[in-house]
Amino acid sequence: MSKILGYGEDALTLWALKQRTSKILEAFQDKTPISECLIFYRPSFGRHSRANSSVFGEFDAIIASRTNIYLIESKWDNLTEFKNEEITLRKEQTLRHKVFSWYLTHWSKKYSNNWQSFINEYQKDFKIENENKTIAPKGSLLSRNLESILSKIQTQCENISGSNIKNVLLFFFNAEKSNKPSKTNDTFKLLPINYNGEIKDNFVTLFSK
Numbered sequence: 225m226s227k228i229l230g231y232g233e234d235a236l237t238l239w240a241l242k243q244r245t246s247k248i249l250e251a252f253q254d255k256t257p258i259s260e261c262l263i264f265y266r267p268s269f270g271r272h273s274r275a276n277s278s279v280f281g282e283f284d285a286i287i288a289s290r291t292n293i294y295l296i297e298s299k300w301d302n303l304t305e306f307k308n309e310e311i312t313l314r315k316e317q318t319l320r321h322k323v324f325s326w327y328l329t330h331w332s333k334k335y336s337n338n339w340q341s342f343i344n345e346y347q348k349d350f351k352i353e354n355e356n357k358t359i360a361p362k363g364s365l366l367s368r369n370l371e372s373i374l375s376k377i378q379t380q381c382e383n384i385s386g387s388n389i390k391n392v393l394l395f396f397f398n399a400e401k402s403n404k405p406s407k408t409n410d411t412f413k414l415l416p417i418n419y420n421g422e423i424k425d426n427f428v429t430l431f432s433k
Contacts, residue, residue, distance in 0.1 A: 256289035
């Protein structure tokens with residue numbers, strides 16, 4: 225028998241994508257069957273978000289259903305007692321959601337294989353609307369990753385607008401030790417997930433056969 229065990233926030237995120245995606249959809253009254261969802265685990269748009277640059281970091285996950293796009297950040301109680309009522313994300317994390325949401329609502333398949341035309345049309349507006357970030361340069365790894373992911377999401381969820389892009393914060397906690405927070409950044413939906421009973425010796429089982 226083979227078994228894959230994982231530790232920490234990233235492992236809990238992957239476990240939740242495998243075992244709790246239905247709970248995420250239910251929180252938004254999304255009726256899309258899980259089998260029809262497209263899920264990206266830790267998609268990268270540059271390793272770190274830097275001022276006056278085009279990179280804006282990594283999401284913990286993106287879920288595209290037939291009706292919504294869920295941009296996901298994850299936090300956990302770090303196996304300790306968490307007693308705060310509120311948990312908030314840093315500015316660079318919330319900016320990541322703003323930047324990618326902009327790409328989602330402005331890029332279309334007419335720009336496929338012609339990223340320069342996308343730059344020419346939107347470069348000025350992009351910089352103004354995204355706090356002096358710059359649009360991904362033509363031919364860069366970032367622009368290629370963006371084009372690939374944006375194309376797949378648009379195929380999955382053809383009607384994209386600000387109203388169906390959902391910012392989600394997953395907070396993993398042990399209900400025997402920690403309180404679940406009730407508040408986070410205004411634009412985020414907080415979804416506490418109790419991992420008690422799923423962890424053994426501080427590891428979560430990701431695969432067992």
